[in-house]
Amino acid sequence: MMGFLGSILTGIGTVLCCLASAFSVLYMVSPGKAGEKRIIMLLSAGAVPLLAVLSLHGLQAGRLPVFGRSDMLLFYALSVIATYLYVALQHRMRGISVVLVPYVTLCLLLGGSAMGQQVQTSPAAGSTWLGLHVCTAFIGFALCTVSGVLALAYVVQNNNLKRKHLGVVFERLPPLESLDHLMSRQIGAAFLMLTLSLAFGVHLARLSGVGYEWVRDPKVMSTIVIWGIYAVLVHMRTSAHRHGQGMALVTIAGFILVLLTFLGIHIFADGSHIFVAVGATDF
Amino acid sequence: MNLAAIGINFRTAPIEVRETVAFRPETIPRALQRIRAQIPEAELALVSTCNRTELYAAAAPEVLKGADLVGLLLADVGAAQSDVLRPHFYTKKGPQAVEHLLAVAASLDSMVVGETEILGQVKQAYLLAQEAQTIGKLLHTAFQGAFRSAKRVHSETDICRGRVSVSSLAVEFSGKVFEDLGEKTVMIVGAGETAELALRSLIEKGVADVLVLNRSHGNGRALAEQYGGRAIQWDLLKDYLPRTDILISSTSAPHCVVHTEAMRRAVETRRGRPILLIDIAVPRDVEAAVGELQNVYLYHIDDLQKMAATNLARRQAEMDKAWEIVREGVAELKAVPDTPGLGRMMQQFDAHGRRIAADALERALAKEALSALPGAAHEEIRVLATKIVNKVLAAPRESMKRAAKNGRWEEYTEIVSDLFGFSSEDDDASQAAPHAQIQDRKDQE
Numbered sequence: 001m002m003g004f005l006g007s008i009l010t011g012i013g014t015v016l017c018c019l020a021s022a023f024s025v026l027y028m029v030s031p032g033k034a035g036e037k038r039i040i041m042l043l044s045a046g047a048v049p050l051l052a053v054l055s056l057h058g059l060q061a062g063r064l065p066v067f068g069r070s071d072m073l074l075f076y077a078l079s080v081i082a083t084y085l086y087v088a089l090q091h092r093m094r095g096i097s098v099v100l101v102p103y104v105t106l107c108l109l110l111g112g113s114a115m116g117q118q119v120q121t122s123p124a125a126g127s128t129w130l131g132l133h134v135c136t137a138f139i140g141f142a143l144c145t146v147s148g149v150l151a152l153a154y155v156v157q158n159n160n161l162k163r164k165h166l167g168v169v170f171e172r173l174p175p176l177e178s179l180d181h182l183m184s185r186q187i188g189a190a191f192l193m194l195t196l197s198l199a200f201g202v203h204l205a206r207l208s209g210v211g212y213e214w215v216r217d218p219k220v221m222s223t224i225v226i227w228g229i230y231a232v233l234v235h236m237r238t239s240a241h242r243h244g245q246g247m248a249l250v251t252i253a254g255f256i257l258v259l260l261t262f263l264g265i266h267i268f269a270d271g272s273h274i275f276v277a278v279g280a281t282d283f
Numbered sequence: 284m285n286l287a288a289i290g291i292n293f294r295t296a297p298i299e300v301r302e303t304v305a306f307r308p309e310t311i312p313r314a315l316q317r318i319r320a321q322i323p324e325a326e327l328a329l330v331s332t333c334n335r336t337e338l339y340a341a342a343a344p345e346v347l348k349g350a351d352l353v354g355l356l357l358a359d360v361g362a363a364q365s366d367v368l369r370p371h372f373y374t375k376k377g378p379q380a381v382e383h384l385l386a387v388a389a390s391l392d393s394m395v396v397g398e399t400e401i402l403g404q405v406k407q408a409y410l411l412a413q414e415a416q417t418i419g420k421l422l423h424t425a426f427q428g429a430f431r432s433a434k435r436v437h438s439e440t441d442i443c444r445g446r447v448s449v450s451s452l453a454v455e456f457s458g459k460v461f462e463d464l465g466e467k468t469v470m471i472v473g474a475g476e477t478a479e480l481a482l483r484s485l486i487e488k489g490v491a492d493v494l495v496l497n498r499s500h501g502n503g504r505a506l507a508e509q510y511g512g513r514a515i516q517w518d519l520l521k522d523y524l525p526r527t528d529i530l531i532s533s534t535s536a537p538h539c540v541v542h543t544e545a546m547r548r549a550v551e552t553r554r555g556r557p558i559l560l561i562d563i564a565v566p567r568d569v570e571a572a573v574g575e576l577q578n579v580y581l582y583h584i585d586d587l588q589k590m591a592a593t594n595l596a597r598r599q600a601e602m603d604k605a606w607e608i609v610r611e612g613v614a615e616l617k618a619v620p621d622t623p624g625l626g627r628m629m630q631q632f633d634a635h636g637r638r639i640a641a642d643a644l645e646r647a648l649a650k651e652a653l654s655a656l657p658g659a660a661h662e663e664i665r666v667l668a669t670k671i672v673n674k675v676l677a678a679p680r681e682s683m684k685r686a687a688k689n690g691r692w693e694e695y696t697e698i699v700s701d702l703f704g705f706s707s708e709d710d711d712a713s714q715a716a717p718h719a720q721i722q723d724r725k726d727q728e
Contacts, residue, residue: 161459161580166445166590170459176557177462244555244578 006056009049010074010112016046017105024097028172036094040085043101047081050074050108064131066138073111075135076262077104079142083186087146091182095173100149129207133200137223140193141262144226147186148255154179154248180244183251184237191230198227222261229254285344286425288380289352289372290330290337293394296371303360304368306331308407312415318355319417322346326419328412328426329356330387332404334394339384341421347376381425381616385609388429389436390443397442397598402433420629425616432612439608440601445594449587450480453561454488457529460559460580465489467528472496472520472540474506475533477563482531486510494527496520498534524549531561532568541569543576550576563587625687628696631705632680636672644668679703 020042027036054074058065065071084100087093153173160170173179205214214220233250236242291304306314306329315327318338325342338356340347353372357365375383386392388405409426412418418426437443446452461467469490471478474497482493493512496519497503504514515523524530524545534540541560546569550558560581562569567583574581644665647653653664679699686695699705 157459161456162574164582164586164590166593171444175458175462176460181462240554242554244557246555246577 006053007115009053009056010108010115013046013048013050013053014105014108014112016042016049017101017108020046020097021102021105024101028095028098028169030168036088036097039097039101040088043081043104044085047078047085050078054078064134066131066134069114070111072138073107073114076138076142077107077111079139080104080107080145083142083146087150087182087186091178093150093174093178093182095169096146096149096153098172099152100146103145103149127204129200129204133197133204136193136200137197140190140197141258143186143190143193144230144255144258147183147190147251148258150179150183150186151248151251151255154183155245155252158245158248180247183248184243187230187233187237187251187254191227191234194223194227194230198223219261222257226254226257226261229257285347285421286339286341286377286380286384287347287352288337288339288375288383289356290335291368291371291373292335292337292392295373296368300368300371301334301336303364304336304357305333306336308411311408311411314356314359315412315415315417317358318352319415321355322350325350325417326412326422327415327417328408328422330405330408332401335387335392337387339380339422339425341419341425378613378617381428382609382613384425385429385432385612386606388433389605389609390433391436391602391605391609395447396595396602397444397447399437399443402430402437405429405433428612428616432609435608435612436605440604442598442601442605445590445597447591447595447598448480449477449563449584449591450484452582452587452590453481453529453531454484456559456561456580456582457485458488460557461528463489465491468492468494468526469529469531470494470496470515470523470527471506471512472530472532472568473498473534473536473564474502475535475563478531478533479506481561481563482510485529490529494523496523498536521545521548525552527558528556529559529561530569531563533563534568535564536568537566539568539570541573543570543572546570546573546579547576550578553578561587625683625692628683628699628705629680631703632676632683635703635705636669636676640665640668640672 020039023039023042024036027039054065054071057071061067066075080100081104084097084104088097154176156169157173157176157179160166160173161176201214201220229250233247233254236247236250291301293301296304308331311329311331315329318327319325322340322342324346325340327341328339330337330339336356338352340350340352342350353369353374354365357368360368383392384405388402390396390398390401393401405426409418409422412422446455457464457467464485467490469482469485469492471482471493474495482490486493491511493507493510494515495503495507495510495512496515496517497506498517500514500516506512507514520540524541525548527549530541532541541562546558555578557578557580560569560573560579562581563584565584569581569583571581571583573579648661648664653661656664683692683695683699686692
């Protein structure tokens with residue numbers, strides 16, 4: 001019964017997000033006054049049943065619903081939606097939906113396709129530290145995603161201004177400086193979340209007694225590389241006061257690494273760390 | 284619709300003539316009342332902008348035929364000058380006048396097609412006419428129709444899309460590069476007219492910090508003082524480049540004044556913060572290679588003129604669609620019954636209603652129980668009685684309009700006149716108080 005309800009709710013949420021994607025593409029290509037309000041409303045409406053599904057899964061499993069491809073993607077997609085809604089509503093940031101909303105929808109579709117698959121987790125999956133480690137990592141990835149899309153918008157708008165392309169895309173995208181400021185904030189927040197996640201991860205490794213085994217783990221390594229890139233970006237922006245196209249390109253590089261790490265390792269490969277044995281008692 | 288429009292605009296009259304006939308907003312109500320005193324049967328509105336002055340009058344055809352609207356509008360300028368100005372005026376009547384009003388509001392008749400300022404000016408003209416109490420049912424309908432069709436033109440066509448002047452393009456680019464113009468520094472190099480226009484537009488958008496660089500320091504200082512900025516010595520250009528966010532250059536120098544090397548150093552100091560350069564000088568003031576530097580956005584006069592021409596062409600391409608909407612608007616207004624005698628009958632309804640209310644009130648308030656009430660209560664009762672009468676008469680009024688629209692006017696006239704006891708004497712009574720009709724309508728609303 002719970003499975004059926006979950007499928008129905010996921011279906012409703014995904015359909016609403018698909019509609020939001022269609023409208024966001026239309027918004028960018030049509031010169032009319034198709035408002036982004038509609039996209040925001042559809043996305044918000046879609047997020048509600050998806051949140052309900054995630055909560056159901058959590059209640060059912062008695063742990064945070066962030067394990068297994070389906071829940072992981074759902075959690076990540078919801079984090080991206082929440083960040084986007086904050087950016088769109090708080091900062092009136094329009095235009096980035098054309099990339100972000102279809103991307104989120106794709107994640108949902110991928111997640112939906114893995115729904116119902118058996119998820120094997122270690123007994124430690126219910127631990128608070130692991131929950132904090134995974135949640136902060138996913139929220140950090142979501143913030144990296146939004147900052148990457150903002151950086152992409154920056155590069156496109158920069159190109160429009162340089163090449164004097166004054167089409168619909170030029171009109172829809174926000175000013176360069178707004179994109180730069182917001183990118184800066186997202187990077188700061190992403191760095192904070194990734195730092196917390198790494199700290200929780202290290203603490204967890206110590207608790208579980210795996211020693212320094214995690215140093216050889218590709219997932220940890222790629223996350224540390226991402227963390228390093230974001231550390232450099234935060235330094236460049238806060239201490240060196242660097243802005244502009246160069247910073248946007250580095251942000252995009254960070255975002256591509258997030259995609260490789262998250263989608264590549266978490267989704268298409270086995271999402272666990274190499275030192276975690278399913279069923280292990282401590283992790 | 285019995286509407287007439289007379290006026291001059293940028294096509295029929297040069298600026299010297301237009302400024303003689305222009306009205307400031309605060310003088311319009313008085314001008315309307317002065318003209319109304321000459322033709323009390325007419326509804327009037329006056330649109331006056333830098334590009335046009337137009338008087339709209341709505342009344343029975345015989346009233347409009349007999350009135351010298353141009354003469355009435357020019358009453359204040361003296362007979363001799365009036366004769367000089369007359370040839371610049373155009374007159375439009377009936378559907379042509381309605382179409383003209385709709386086209387003006389939709390900015391199809393503007394110097395810069397698609398500019399949106401004119402709609403606000405037409406709205407202001409309507410409000411000023413209301414203030415002068417010279418607007419009645421006919422002009423109200425015509426202006427509301429004009430607003431509706433202007434909104435449709437703005438939303439359903441691309442006629443307002445894209446800037447078409449150098450100064451507005453400068454503002455548009457600034458808005459696409461910078462978040463808050465209030466925090467930005469604008470440097471004007473040279474004191475050309477277009478640069479000044481662009482500066483004025485930027486100041487209107489919030490720019491507060493203005494630097495003026497001119498070879499003649501005196502001229503630079505004068506311009507700086509005019510816009511609350513600072514004049515800078517010519518040889519300090521390189522020093523001030525790093526702190527400049529928007530540079531507008533329009534010198535008459537025969538060579539470039541902003542060089543790549545100086546700009547590269549400025550860009551390094553700015554650490555990636557963008558800088559917008561608008562070079563409207565011929566020959567160019569800014570080296571072309573400057574535009575290739577990262578985070579520098581350079582626009583020459585040719586770029587801006589090309590964009591303005593493209594936008595204007597796009598607007599022109601939308602003209603047919605926009606005119607189609609205007610024509611639909613005119614057709615809608617035509618569908619509003621304009622049957623001869625309908626207006627008179629509506630006035631008879633008004634007069635009849637007022638008479639009934641007045642008689643009933645007179646009798647009621649004479650009674651001891653009500654006569655003792657305070658004045659405010661009497662007023663309340665009066666308003667209530669008027670509202671009741673208006674409500675009762677609303678249905679037959681609407682039926683008459685429908686009958687006029689459906690070609691059953693003759694059939695209904697006789698019956699309604701018989702039912703309500705309308706006679707030709709009522710006409711005189713109804714014509715006597717146009718202001719009272721307006722008041723009644725306000726009460727109804």
